[in-house]
Amino acid sequence: MSRRKQIYEGKAKILFEGPEPGTIIQYFKDDATAFNNKKKGTITGKGVLNNRISEFLMTRLEEMGIPTHFVRRLNMREQLVREVEIIPLEVVVRNVAAGSFCQRFGLQEGASLPRSIIEYCYKNDELGDPMVSEEHITAFGWADTRDLDDIMALTLRINDYLSGLFLGVGIKLVDFKLEFGRHWNEHDEMRIILADEISPDCCRLWDMKTNEKMDKDRFRRDLGKVEEAYQEVARRLGILPESGPRDLRGPETMQ
Numbered sequence: 001m002s003r004r005k006q007i008y009e010g011k012a013k014i015l016f017e018g019p020e021p022g023t024i025i026q027y028f029k030d031d032a033t034a035f036n037n038k039k040k041g042t043i044t045g046k047g048v049l050n051n052r053i054s055e056f057l058m059t060r061l062e063e064m065g066i067p068t069h070f071v072r073r074l075n076m077r078e079q080l081v082r083e084v085e086i087i088p089l090e091v092v093v094r095n096v097a098a099g100s101f102c103q104r105f106g107l108q109e110g111a112s113l114p115r116s117i118i119e120y121c122y123k124n125d126e127l128g129d130p131m132v133s134e135e136h137i138t139a140f141g142w143a144d145t146r147d148l149d150d151i152m153a154l155t156l157r158i159n160d161y162l163s164g165l166f167l168g169v170g171i172k173l174v175d176f177k178l179e180f181g182r183h184w185n186e187h188d189e190m191r192i193i194l195a196d197e198i199s200p201d202c203c204r205l206w207d208m209k210t211n212e213k214m215d216k217d218r219f220r221r222d223l224g225k226v227e228e229a230y231q232e233v234a235r236r237l238g239i240l241p242e243s244g245p246r247d248l249r250g251p252e253t254m255q
C-alpha cells in the first residue's frame, strides 16, 4: 500500500494511482460513518465484503450493457477501476419509503411508493449533500441535460436489473445511491459510466420475508449484527468464500 501514490482518502475508500495511466486502485476500508461523519466506527471485514459485492454487481451490470468503471478485482480489499471525472451528484433511487424520505414526507418506513423515485443530491460533505433539482445541476454546470438524460436512463436500467437480481436471492432493494463519472476513450469521446461502489454501505436491503435490515442502517441505528448482515448479503449472492477465497458458488435462488 505504501509504495503507491495516494490520490484521495474518503470515508470508506482510499484511491491510489493505478499501474497504467487512466487507471485507479480503489482500496476498501472497514471504516464506517453515518450522518455525515458524525457517527464513526468500524465494521470488521466490511472492506473485503464490499470489494467483492461491488465487483459482483458491477460485473453483472457490465454483462447487461451498463458501462462501469470496474476493470478487475486485484486482491481482498482492492480493485482496479477506470479513472473518471466524477460528476458531483449522489443519484438516489427509492423503491420503498425509508430513511430521510420518510422524515421529509411524513411516511412510515416501508410504505409503498406510486413508482420508483429518483433524487439528486449535490456531493459535498461540508454542506451535508443537499438535495438539488435539474435546475441547480444544469445552472451550476455539474452536468448538462444530455448528461442527465444518460444518467437517468442508466439509473432506471440499473434499478430494474438490481431489483430483480436481489429479489432472486430473497432481498428487497429498498433504495440505493449511485455515482457516475465522465470517461474519455482513446478517440477522446466522452461517455458517462457508473463509478464508485454498489454495496450494503449505499443500499437499503431488506429480507423479503421478514423485512430485517441487511445494510448500513444496522450500524446507523445501532441494531447490532452489522458484520453478519453484510456477510449474509454476500452469502446469498453466492460470493462469500466458505472454505477459502477460491470457493465461489453461484447465486442461491430463493423460492
Ligand code: TMP
Pocket: 092, 098, 099, 100, 101, 129, 175, 176, 177, 201, 202, 203, 204
Ligand atoms: P437517505 O434515506 O439517508 O437519504 O439514503 C438514501 C440511500 O442513499 C440509502 O440507500 C443510503 C444511501 N446513502 C449513501 O450511500 N450515502 C449517503 O451519504 C447517504 C445520505 C445515503
